[in-house]
Amino acid sequence: MRTPVGIVGAGPAGLFLSHLLHLHGIESVVLERRDRAYCERRQRAGVVEHGVAEALRATGLGERMDREGFVHEGIELRFDGRGHRVDFPALTGGRNVLIWAQTEIVKDLIARRLADGGQVLFEAEATAIEGAETERPRIRFTHGGAEEVLECDYVVACDGFHGIGRASLPAAVVRTFEKVYPFAWLGILADVAPSCDELIYAHSDRGFALHSMRSETVSRLYLQVPAGTDPAEWSDDRIWSELAARFALRDGGWTLGQGPITDKGITPMRSFVTEPMRHGRLFLAGDAAHIVPPTGAKGLNLAMRDVLLLAEGLRAWFAKGDAAGLDAYSATALRRVWRAEHFSYWMTTLLHLDPEGSEFDRRLQISHLEHIAACEPAAAALAENYTGLPAV
Known part of the structure; x- marks a missing residue:
């Protein structure tokens, strides 16, 4: 051939x-x-960056994405029992992301x-x-x-x-460069409508959690777990209980919807580059x-x-x-x-608990998250990177 x-x-x-x-x-x-x-x-x-979504549209691959995908104009950072929204278009001159x-x-x-x-x-x-x-x-x-x-x-x-x-x-x-993290993600797909309109990145003293979605009726959620965890160790009830605890707000003004879990798996956390x-x-x-x-x-x-x-x-x-x-x-x-x-x-280091970290390290994380919530340039740096830098 x-x-x-x-x-x-x-x-x-x-x-x-x-x-x-x-x-x-x-x-x-x-x-x-x-x-x-x-x-x-x-x-x-x-999650599809703004520029990648534009490239899919420009090459004739955007029709179903635009019809069935979800435009997200921000994410919520949830920490210390509070939520703070990062507004992508306001901070980046109009960019967003797509859930597809x-x-x-x-x-x-x-x-x-x-x-x-x-x-x-x-x-x-x-x-x-x-x-x-x-x-x-x-x-x-x-x-x-x-x-x-x-x-x-x-x-x-x-x-x-x-x-x-x-x-x-x-x-x-x-040459290869690598960093392996001492934790992983336990990810699930569940037949339940998403409990929010945008992604929630939650930092808590129990570990990290992420709320995402796949459709109007299917939710995608993740829990920080120790590296090497066997998904079989986590029953459906245990997963939902832990997710609810990590997403909890001080005022109790938010409820996590629950439903049948259809898929469960572990995602290792590592960084790797080949040059x-x-x-x-x-x-x-x-x-x-x-x-x-x-x-x-x-x-x-x-x-x-x-x-x-x-x-x-x-x-x-x-x-x-x-x-x-x-x-x-x-x-x-x-x-x-x-x-x-x-x-x-x-x-990753901002939102996850390092199993070998100290209370000092956790206080630094909270301080940094509060800085992002209070300082527009800090929030803009997150938004610009998340939505995708036009050129590097």
Whole structure:
């Protein structure tokens, strides 16, 4: 097989890149080791930055998002039994975010790629990426019980932290940076209408909690738990009781709606960056290159920003032989990555209880949260980063 761009991974980054390249008249092949049903049901992020939402609309992928998604013009910081709303448009010159699950983005991307005649091979597992230093890199993969080779001009690995893409970079040229947090998120999906119109980020002396949503009838909620927690340790009654305690207001003026829990899982909390994000004609994008703790809602958005940047570089190369964008890709992408890493780290350490922290540390957290509530520039910094910086 032969294609200009071989893409490993049919998550949002790989599929969106294939779609962008199609709009530029550049063919690609996407290889995905899982089946289509798995890709369309795996639960991931749900907050879409302002600029990423605009990019989805501009490329013909915004209709269902705008019809079924939820525009959020702020978040609530809840701490010390009080709530404070951070008004995004007022603090950022009009920007907001959308609640639109990554699952739904993937569904739309798969349907669009197949409708446009794109080649998305499911149950096609990449086993090796070879010749990245040459002008004809290739991907070895298995599909339908047969071993095959996909020859490319460029290879883009969007196959996640455990994928073959990152592992294919020579150890001599790679540097990795990592931080592992001593806690995790216990996340649930529940068949109950959301108890609020916007996300609630709650800091309490019992630990962090987050209230989000997936639809008008489905809520998404998270609890801070110790790293390594088994979800089976948490009964439904225990989960609802703990969520109610962490979201409680002093005046009792808010009630958490409860309903049947349909999904329960653990999300580890860690930060990870690989440098560089390119070696020869192999590029990394999304979780293959970087991971952020989910507190800042940056994982999906970073992945989409990566491929928006990479698509422009590939367009310039195939249209004019201009390699400047491709040559600058890693350094340019990493500037945004490190900004997002810092914001995610800041949100995580601000809102979670460190199991080894002291009462002094907790008082500092409350002081900082009160500063955000009282100081417009401090709130603006949070809002600008949360909604997505236009350029970094």
